[in-house]
Amino acid sequence: MSAKVSYLRAMAIALHVLRGFFRGVARASVGVARHAGGLAILVWNSASALVRGQVAFADVVGQMFAMGIQSLPLVMVTAVLSGVVTSQQGGYQFTGSIPLYVLGSVVASSVVLELGPVLTAIVIVGRVGARITAELGTMQVSEQIDALYSLGRDPVPVLAAPRILAGMVVLPALVAIANGIGVFAGMIAARVSVGLGSESFLYGARMFWHSWDMFYSLMKALVFGFIIPVISVHMGLRTRGGAEGVGRFTTSSVVFMIIAVLVLDAMFPPLFLN
Amino acid sequence: MIEYLDVYKAFDAPVLSGVTLSVPEGETLSILGPSGTGKSVLLKTTIGLVVPDRGDVRVNGRSVVSASRGTLLEIRRMAGYVFQNAALFDSMNVYENVRMGLQDEEQRSLSQREILERVCGALEDVNLDPGAVLRKVPSELSGGMRKRVGLARAIVGRPDILLYDEPDTGLDPVNAAAVEMLITEVAAKTHVTSVVVTHHVEAALQISDRVALLDRGRLQFVGTPEEFRRSEDPLVRAFGDREAAMAAATRLMED
Numbered sequence: 394m395s396a397k398v399s400y401l402r403a404m405a406i407a408l409h410v411l412r413g414f415f416r417g418v419a420r421a422s423v424g425v426a427r428h429a430g431g432l433a434i435l436v437w438n439s440a441s442a443l444v445r446g447q448v449a450f451a452d453v454v455g456q457m458f459a460m461g462i463q464s465l466p467l468v469m470v471t472a473v474l475s476g477v478v479t480s481q482q483g484g485y486q487f488t489g490s491i492p493l494y495v496l497g498s499v500v501a502s503s504v505v506l507e508l509g510p511v512l513t514a515i516v517i518v519g520r521v522g523a524r525i526t527a528e529l530g531t532m533q534v535s536e537q538i539d540a541l542y543s544l545g546r547d548p549v550p551v552l553a554a555p556r557i558l559a560g561m562v563v564l565p566a567l568v569a570i571a572n573g574i575g576v577f578a579g580m581i582a583a584r585v586s587v588g589l590g591s592e593s594f595l596y597g598a599r600m601f602w603h604s605w606d607m608f609y610s611l612m613k614a615l616v617f618g619f620i621i622p623v624i625s626v627h628m629g630l631r632t633r634g635g636a637e638g639v640g641r642f643t644t645s646s647v648v649f650m651i652i653a654v655l656v657l658d659a660m661f662p663p664l665f666l667n
Numbered sequence: 668m669i670e671y672l673d674v675y676k677a678f679d680a681p682v683l684s685g686v687t688l689s690v691p692e693g694e695t696l697s698i699l700g701p702s703g704t705g706k707s708v709l710l711k712t713t714i715g716l717v718v719p720d721r722g723d724v725r726v727n728g729r730s731v732v733s734a735s736r737g738t739l740l741e742i743r744r745m746a747g748y749v750f751q752n753a754a755l756f757d758s759m760n761v762y763e764n765v766r767m768g769l770q771d772e773e774q775r776s777l778s779q780r781e782i783l784e785r786v787c788g789a790l791e792d793v794n795l796d797p798g799a800v801l802r803k804v805p806s807e808l809s810g811g812m813r814k815r816v817g818l819a820r821a822i823v824g825r826p827d828i829l830l831y832d833e834p835d836t837g838l839d840p841v842n843a844a845a846v847e848m849l850i851t852e853v854a855a856k857t858h859v860t861s862v863v864v865t866h867h868v869e870a871a872l873q874i875s876d877r878v879a880l881l882d883r884g885r886l887q888f889v890g891t892p893e894e895f896r897r898s899e900d901p902l903v904r905a906f907g908d909r910e911a912a913m914a915a916a917t918r919l920m921e922d
Contacts, residue, residue: 536754539716544767544820545744 442550456559472571475508476578484587493589497597500579505610509572514617518650522625526646529629530639556622564618565611675721684884695854695861697871700881706864714743746828747821753813755805762801768823789823794845811838831863
């Protein structure tokens with residue numbers, strides 16, 4: 394009798410756990426679907442606003458300045474360090490085993506194909522994406538977004554579209570600069586650390602260089618420049634719950650943006666490098 | 668004319684539970700009620716900032732709930748909304764904030780000088796010195812000044828409908844009285860339809876043609892200020908009479 398009771402109790406617990414699991418999955422699926430729907434609507438409305446000419450040029454320029462010029466010093470520092478570290482580690486590994494001029498190719502490919510676009514995107518997530526979510530989130534919780542609606546204005550052409558367009562213009566430019574600076578810094582580091590001359594470095598860099606690589610790098614930058622403002626604006630406009638909500642949504646936004654950048658980055662090689 | 672037709676709204680708990688109310692053109696109606704009873708939510712449904720779960724809201728016969736995007740924009744453009752915390756745009760100065768109250772078409776048809784005159788006129792109407800505040804950003808203004816700038820932004824476009832969400836809360840008595848006078852003056856001059864959400868019973872009774880009392884999402888009273896004063900309803904009495912309010916508060920604490 395007691396064995397049957399124990400069995401039934403174990404079954405009840407198992408059912409309870411299973412039900413909790415499926416509820417969690419269902420709740421997460423609804424959340425993902427809501428975000429996906431919200432992102433799709435935001436992109437559609439922003440594109441419509443751009444096509445209809447509802448976006449003020451001055452707003453786009455203002456956002457380009459905030460995203461681009463103001464981010465440039467941090468992007469440059471990141472690019473220099475990524476080039477230097479790649480060069481030094483490559484030099485350490487190649488010395489005595491592989492011709493050192495190959496280092497030029499390793500640094501150029503690493504910076505252009507991967508480090509330049511991804512590290513620049515991560516810098517923009519932290520410096521620009523978080524700011525956009527916090528700014529729009531504060532506007533949301535302080536009823537400024539409602540005030541825009543009440544004045545017969547749509548927040549998408551005023552707040553979303555200029556940021557998305559600016560991101561798509563600015564990120565490729567920043568990545569192009571980061572690539573150049575990163576490779577140059579790697580070249581200097583190679584000379585200092587393993588004594589590899591500039592000519593040998595550039596010889597190695599040219600030997601394995603494909604002109605497609607730069608296009609691939611800028612294509613990545615364009616996609617990152619699109620997804621970062623889209624997610625940050627979406628999360629900002631969804632913010633609820635006062636100051637605490639602004640903090641929570643900004644953190645979630647940064648997490649989503651970083652995951653999105655890394656997942657998209659992982660999708661690029663099988664799609665474009667085969 | 669504004670009509671609220673059997674409006675229901677729930678967030679985590681029910682907020683509005685079947686509110687039916689109409690505000691004829693040119694009337695000033697004040698909505699009174701304890702905190703958290705859905706007054707601001709009801710006001711926000713007027714221009715579609717909150718969408719009811721059930722029921723409808725009609726502005727001049729046009730449904731806000733089922734309105735197309737274009738119709739909703741038109742409805743919003745004929746209304747001025749004064750937010751509880753002013754909701755000024757942080758990145759803009761006072762001039763730019765108030766100017767936002769003018770529609771784009773209107774701004775295009777006016778010269779810069781005319782726009783400046785309109786903005787300054789609206790600021791003077793709310794007892795602010797344009798010369799002193801025009802170039803200031805909201806963070807440089809006191810709470811009361813921000814509130815009055817929000818009011819100036821709502822009236823600068825000369826709307827047909829004015830919606831006030833606690834316009835005098837947080838103001839000193841002189842400026843609160845000035846705002847109350849302004850509500851009366853604007854209504855008398857322009858024959859605007861006004862809905863005022865407020866806690867200040869005496870102010871509501873002075874400025875309103877009718878008063879509505881909302882409690883737990885339901886309308887408990889709708890009538891003229893005289894009818895409000897004469898009402899024997901305990902809740903109405905609690906709002907209109909200090910002693911009755913104290914008695915109601917004591918009962919609430921005991922519960």
